Structure formats: structure tokens, C-alpha cells
Amino acid sequence: MDGASTPLHAKPDVEDSALANDFAVELRDVVKLYGEVAAVDHVTMFIRHNEFFSLLGPSGCGKTTSLRMIAGFERPTSGVIAIDNKLMGATPPFRRDVNTVFQSYALFPHMTVEQNVAFGLQMKGINKDETKRRTQEALELVRLPQLAGRYPKQMSGGQQQRVALARALVNRPKVLLLDEPLGALDLKLRKEMQIELKTLQHQVGITFIYVTHDQEEALTMSDRIAIMSRGKALQIGSPLEIYERPNCRFVADFIGETNFLDGKVIEVRGDFATLELPSGQTFVGRVSEGVRAGAHATLSVRPEKMQLLENASSTAANTYQVTVFSIAYVGSDTRVIINLGAQRIDVWEQNSSSTLNPDDYFFKPGENAWLTFKPENALVLAG
Amino acid sequence: MMNAIRERKRLQIFGLMFPGAFWLVVFFALPLLVIFVISFMARDELGSPVPPFSLDNYQQAFDSLYLNLFLFSLWISLLTTVVTLLISFPVALYIARSPKRWRNILIFLVMIPFWTNFLVRTYALQFLMRANGPINTLLQGLGVIQEPISMLSTPVAVLIGLVYGELPFMILPLYASLEKFDWAMFEAAQDLGADMRRAFLRVMLPMTMPGVLAGSILVFVPSVGSYITVELMGGGKINMIGRVIASQFGVASNWPFGSAISLLLMVVVTIAALVYFRVGRGERMAL
Ligand SMILES: Nc1ncnc2c1ncn2[C@@H]1O[C@H](COP(=O)(O)OP(=O)(O)O)[C@@H](O)[C@H]1O
Ligand SMILES: [Mg+2]
Numbered sequence: 001m002d003g004a005s006t007p008l009h010a011k012p013d014v015e016d017s018a019l020a021n022d023f024a025v026e027l028r029d030v031v032k033l034y035g036e037v038a039a040v041d042h043v044t045m046f047i048r049h050n051e052f053f054s055l056l057g058p059s060g061c062g063k064t065t066s067l068r069m070i071a072g073f074e075r076p077t078s079g080v081i082a083i084d085n086k087l088m089g090a091t092p093p094f095r096r097d098v099n100t101v102f103q104s105y106a107l108f109p110h111m112t113v114e115q116n117v118a119f120g121l122q123m124k125g126i127n128k129d130e131t132k133r134r135t136q137e138a139l140e141l142v143r144l145p146q147l148a149g150r151y152p153k154q155m156s157g158g159q160q161q162r163v164a165l166a167r168a169l170v171n172r173p174k175v176l177l178l179d180e181p182l183g184a185l186d187l188k189l190r191k192e193m194q195i196e197l198k199t200l201q202h203q204v205g206i207t208f209i210y211v212t213h214d215q216e217e218a219l220t221m222s223d224r225i226a227i228m229s230r231g232k233a234l235q236i237g238s239p240l241e242i243y244e245r246p247n248c249r250f251v252a253d254f255i256g257e258t259n260f261l262d263g264k265v266i267e268v269r270g271d272f273a274t275l276e277l278p279s280g281q282t283f284v285g286r287v288s289e290g291v292r293a294g295a296h297a298t299l300s301v302r303p304e305k306m307q308l309l310e311n312a313s314s315t316a317a318n319t320y321q322v323t324v325f326s327i328a329y330v331g332s333d334t335r336v337i338i339n340l341g342a343q344r345i346d347v348w349e350q351n352s353s354s355t356l357n358p359d360d361y362f363f364k365p366g367e368n369a370w371l372t373f374k375p376e377n378a379l380v381l382a383g
Numbered sequence: 384m385m386n387a388i389r390e391r392k393r394l395q396i397f398g399l400m401f402p403g404a405f406w407l408v409v410f411f412a413l414p415l416l417v418i419f420v421i422s423f424m425a426r427d428e429l430g431s432p433v434p435p436f437s438l439d440n441y442q443q444a445f446d447s448l449y450l451n452l453f454l455f456s457l458w459i460s461l462l463t464t465v466v467t468l469l470i471s472f473p474v475a476l477y478i479a480r481s482p483k484r485w486r487n488i489l490i491f492l493v494m495i496p497f498w499t500n501f502l503v504r505t506y507a508l509q510f511l512m513r514a515n516g517p518i519n520t521l522l523q524g525l526g527v528i529q530e531p532i533s534m535l536s537t538p539v540a541v542l543i544g545l546v547y548g549e550l551p552f553m554i555l556p557l558y559a560s561l562e563k564f565d566w567a568m569f570e571a572a573q574d575l576g577a578d579m580r581r582a583f584l585r586v587m588l589p590m591t592m593p594g595v596l597a598g599s600i601l602v603f604v605p606s607v608g609s610y611i612t613v614e615l616m617g618g619g620k621i622n623m624i625g626r627v628i629a630s631q632f633g634v635a636s637n638w639p640f641g642s643a644i645s646l647l648l649m650v651v652v653t654i655a656a657l658v659y660f661r662v663g664r665g666e667r668m669a670l
Pocket of ligand 2: 063064065
């Protein structure tokens with residue numbers, strides 16, 4: 001949409017959707033200004049039915065603001081939002097078929113768990129019997145029926161979290177919005193709830209839009225992820241696409257670990273580009289959008305996608321002699337830092353054998369080794 | 384060892400409590416006791432309390448004349464509380480919603496009248512509402528009315544005077560509650576399908592009920608026994624129980640009867656306050 005001015009923007013993925021023009025939620029060129037600051041900056045997203053869609057990005061990148069615009073608490077400065085193919089415009093929150101699980105849970109302190117969960121049904125004017133039945137069902141869904149009579153402050157964080165979930169799900173909304181719902185929980189509980197949430201989403205068949213700044217959480221749970229930075233959606237894709245084919249330096253850096261080698265593109269041929277470092281070495285990797293011969297570019301290669309060998313042929317692509325700087329044994333793998341001239345590179349070697357001899361776990365600092373990786377395992381990114 | 388520590392703790396607690404306790408005994412309990420004793424006495428020709436002790440004063444207080452005055456006072460005070468609440472809630476809400484740096488200034492503005500003598504303020508209000516006062520002059524000048532409206536010496540004038548005087552006592556506790564109110568709760572209610580009205584009634588109001596209760600008591604209790612406002616705004620034509628008490632201790636020179644009425648007033652107000660708290664709290668639980 002605004003790709004002309006900012007080539008790194010994700011393109012709307014209308015084309016690759018089986019049901020083009022039928023989306024759970026659409027954001028078209030949405031902007032939200034707070035004074036001079038663009039909290040959300042020309043964001044376009046198409047979220048499919050029954051999708052687990054995550055907004056992932058560092059704090060302050062505009063995730064909450066995006067969610068609040070979908071919920072109806074904020075109006076976009078420009079652009080449009082549609083829910084279930086209906087334009088929202090000035091539709092107030094209480095007339096939108098979405099429910100929110102707030103970051104702070106926002107459970108009503110003066111109501112019991114049961115009253116909290118029944119609230120939405122009462123507002124819809126659903127009769128007493130059905131309200132009672134559906135409230136009970138919702139509490140069973142989150143495995144809390146025995147605590148129906150408690151007040152929120154008599155419950156643990158994890159339990160409150162589930163009440164918030166039940167209170168939203170009981171309304172069977174078209175879309176459920178979750179703003180860092182696990183942020184306040186400790187690590188172990190968070191991992192459990194991740195699995196539980198994902199299972200729950202399958203069970204109820206509702207579109208989830210999930211805000212998080214935890215990349216692992218987003219990768220494990222999502223069907224698709226939008227990576228946000230400074231109000232922009234930089235890339236939208238499946239966890240696999242995001243991790244294996246980041247479309248810009250920010251995404252490659254933000255998701256997982258990677259090495260960046262800056263240089264100049266000397267050749268682009270087919271799907272591959274050759275990059276020359278200032279120190280003279282050349283590397284070949286997959287070409288990505290906007291990479292042109294003669295321009296500056298960055299080679300991005302992940303630490304687990306490289307090998308260190310005792311001997312190798314110096315004529316092979318992406319193969320150079322290096323010096324081992326340090327090694328760290330971390331159980332599942334050994335993390336080696338090497339020097340290629342002045343460039344430091346992280347290489348993770350999987351510990352696939354099980355011995356107690358430290359010498360079996362690779363090189364020692366100061367030793368020479370050969371670094372090698374396949375061109376298809378590296379990416380040449382513009383800029 | 385343990386005993387020594389416990390002894391010191393006890394001394395500490397005593398030390399902390401003493402000033403407050405002293406204050407309560409000297410300025411509250413003792414005068415109350417005096418009034419209580421006097422209320423059972425008779426009076427001599429000069430009005431001073433003398434034995435014998437009897438229930439005569441209380442019997443006299445249950446005369447329909449005084450009962451009606453009691454009811455009228457309670458009614459005016461109830462109206463005062465309701466009107467004050469209706470005015471104060473939006474004001475307190477506005478202040479609580481203002482940017483942080485503005486809030487203290489606005490609260491300051493609410494409190495400024497405290498620094499002027501209450502009597503002077505009531506006289507000023509009376510002056511404004513007089514037949515030839517600024518309000519009538521203005522309305523006549525604009526041609527809205529031909530003859531001046533007589534606003535003073537009516538129950539409404541007393542009501543206006545009371546509301547004016549009590550407003551800060553309602554605004555401050557309401558503000559304290561509203562400032563603590565978490566707006567995510569309001570949004571959660573809307574998110575679950577409640578329009579503004581229902582989000583207010585079902586979530587915001589119950590959650591700010593402590594402020595509503597505190598403010599109502601702070602306004603209601605002084606209103607029932609109010610004297611100066613009734614005297615000035617009522618122009619001697621409106622009678623409330625506070626005026627009766629004042630006259631018994633003053634011109635009528637009947638301290639025993641004044642004491643009996645004072646004590647009855649206290650009992651009535653306490654009961655009213657308890658009922659109000661009970662109802663208010665019950666409502667909060669039911670919501
Ligand atoms: N009500 C507001 N007024 C002014 N600025 C705001 C407001 N809400 C958010 N912002 C700004 O917009 C940006 C995005 O905020 P937010 O959407 O909360 O980010 P995130 O949820 O990704 O951490 C931030 O720079 C934040 O300071
Ligand atoms: Mg946020």
C-alpha cells in the first residue's frame with residue numbers, strides 16, 4: 001500500500017489467502033497519531049478466520065494501540081478497520097463483536113468470579129437459565145468451576161488470568177484480543193498457559209489476536225506473526241517464514257540470534273547474491289528484496305546454520321580459515337565465538353554425541369579452524 | 384525479657400493513643416455526658432438546669448410540632464445530600480480525569496471557600512438572592528422578569544444555602560475514590576457490551592461507593608442540625624431542628640429541653656447514617 005515510500009513494509013498478503021476478501025479483521029493503512037508521535041504508522045493487516053495471529057515487537061512499538069483500535073477504545077487517525085467484513089468506523093466498543101483479555105485482567109473487584117463471567121451475557125440480555133449454563137461451561141473450559149463464588153482478590157495471578165479468559169470467551173466473540181495476557185505470570189506458569197491457550201483456541205474456533213513482546217511465545221503459539229517496530233508492521237508471516245526468511249535487518253535481529261556481515265554486493269545471479277566484506281572475503285547467500293549489485297547489503301547467517309571443520313577446501317563457497325576466540329558448553333550445544341579477521345562470528349555446534357572428554361567438544365581458544373556454511377542458509381538483506 | 388518488650392510495646396501504644404484519646408474525652412465524651420445529665424433536669428426561673436430528674440423533656444419533644452420539625456429537617460437534609468451528590472459527581476470526575484498537573488490546582492480551587500468565614504459566605508449568598516440583589520437586578524435588566532422574584536425565606540433558599548456550603552465535603556471524598564478508579568474497569572465493562580450508562584451503574588458507581596457513602600454522611604449529618612444557613616437563607620420563616628435547639632439554649636433559656644432535643648437529634652442521625660451505610664453496602668454486594 002505504502003510500499004513506494006518504505007520498501008521494507010510487509011505487503012498485504014491478500015493474494016495468498018484462499019478466501020480473499022473474507023477476513024476476521026482487516027486493518028487498511030491505519031495510522032494513529034498522539035500529537036506528533038505516530039503510535040501506529042500505516043499498518044495494513046489481514047487476519048484470517050480462526051487464526052492465531054500475534055503482534056510481536058519491542059515495548060512501545062504500537063501493539064497495544066493497534067489492539068485498542070480494533071476493540072474500539074481508540075479511533076484511527078486515518079485508515080479503516082473492518083471486523084468480520086464490516087467497517088467499524090465510529091462503532092463503540094460495546095457494539096463490536098470482539099472481547100479483550102486485558103493485560104491487567106481488569107476483573108471487577110466487587111463481583112464474584114461467576115458474576116464477572118456472567119456480566120457480558122447479562123449485558124446482551126440473555127436469559128437467566130442460559131446465562132447460568134454458559135457461565136458454568138466457560139468456567140469449566142478454564143478449569144475453575146469450583147471457584148465460582150470467590151472474589152478476584154482471593155485468587156492467584158494464574159487463576160485471575162483464567163477468569164479473564166472465561167469472561168471474554170463466554171460471549172463467543174468473533175475475535176478475541178489478548179494484550180500480553182501471560183506477562184504477569186512466572187515462567188513455568190507462562191509455559192503451561194501458552195499450551196493451554198493454544199489448545200483452547202483450537203477448541204473454541206475463535207480468531208485470536210495476541211500481543212506479546214516475547215518472541216519464543218509468538219513463535220510457539222502463532223499461525224502467523226506480524227513483527228512491529230516503531231508503529232510499522234515490518235513483516236507478516238508464519239513463524240517459519242519469519243525465522244528463515246526475515247525480510248529486513250530488524251526482523252532478522254529481533255527474532256532469534258544471527259550474525260551480520262556488512263559489505264557490498266558484487267553480483268546478483270538468480271536467487272543468490274555475492275557480498276564482499278571490506279576485508280576482502282566474499283560470501284554468497286539468498287538474495288532478498290531490494291538487494292542490487294553495487295549497493296551496500298548485510299549478510300545474515302544464524303549461528304546454528306554454520307559448521308566448524310578441522311580441514312576444508314579453501315575454494316568452496318563461504319569457507320574460510322578462522323581463529324577460535326572462546327567456547328562455551330551449554331548442554332544441548334557448544335557456543336563458539338570465532339574471529340574472521342576483525343569480524344566476530346557466533347557458531348553453535350550441536351552436541352550430538354555423549355562423552356565426558358572435554359576435547360570431544362570442539363576446538364580450544366586460539367586454535368585454527370575452518371568455517372563453512374551453505375549459500376541457501378544465509379540471507380543477503382538490503383541496507 | 385519477653386515481658387520487658389511487651390511492656391515497652393504497651394507503653395508505646397499508650398503514648399501513641401494518648402493525645403487522641405485525651406482529645407476525645409475532653410471535647411466529646413465529657414460535654415456529651417453533661418448534656419445527657421442536663422436533659423433529664425428541670426429549669427429554674429432563670430433557665431438554669433435544676434433537679435428533679437424526669438423524662439418530661441423527652442415527653443415534650445415527642446409533641447407533633449417537634450416531630451414535624453424533625454421530619455422536615457431530615458427531608459431537607461436528604462434533598463441537600465442528593466443534590467450535592469448529583470452536582471459533585473461530575474465535578475469530581477472531571478477533576479480526576481484532568482491531567483495530573485491540573486488536578487491539584489482544581490482541588491485547591493474547590494477548597495478555597497474553606498478559608499473564608501462561613502457566615503460571610505452565607506451572607507454573600509443571601510445578598511445575591513435578595514429582592515434588590517444582583518440576580519434580580521440582572522434578570523430585570525435583561526427583561527426576563529418584570530417584578531423581582533422573592534427567592535429568600537423559602538425552603539428552596541435554605542436548600543441552595545446548604546448545598547452551597549456542603550459541596551466541598553462531597554467533592555473531596557468522591558474525588559479520592561474516583562482518582563483511584565482504574566479506567567481499565569470501565570473499558571472492560573464496555574468491552575463486555577455495557578453502554579456508558581450501564582458501565583457507570585454496574586461498575587464505576589459500585590467501585591466508588593466508599594466515596595459516595597463518606598461524602599453523603601459528611602453532608603447529611605451537619606445539614607440536619609444546621610442553624611446559620613437556616614437562619615440567614617430562611618429569613619426567620621423556615622424552621623428546622625437546629626434553630627429550635629439554638630433558641631432553647633438562647634432566647635427560650637431552656638437548657639434541659641435543648642439538651643433533650645440535641646440528644647434525640649444525635650440518635651436519629653446516627654440511625655439514619657447506619658441505615659444508609661447498610662443499604663449502600665448491601666447494594667454494592669448485590670450488584
Ligand atoms: N494515550 C496515549 N497518549 C500519548 N502517547 C501514547 C498513548 N498511548 C500510547 N502512546 C505512545 O504510542 C506508542 C505505542 O504505544 P503502545 O501501543 O502502548 O506500545 P506497545 O503496546 O507496543 O508497548 C508509544 O510511544 C507510546 O508512548
Ligand atoms: Mg502494550
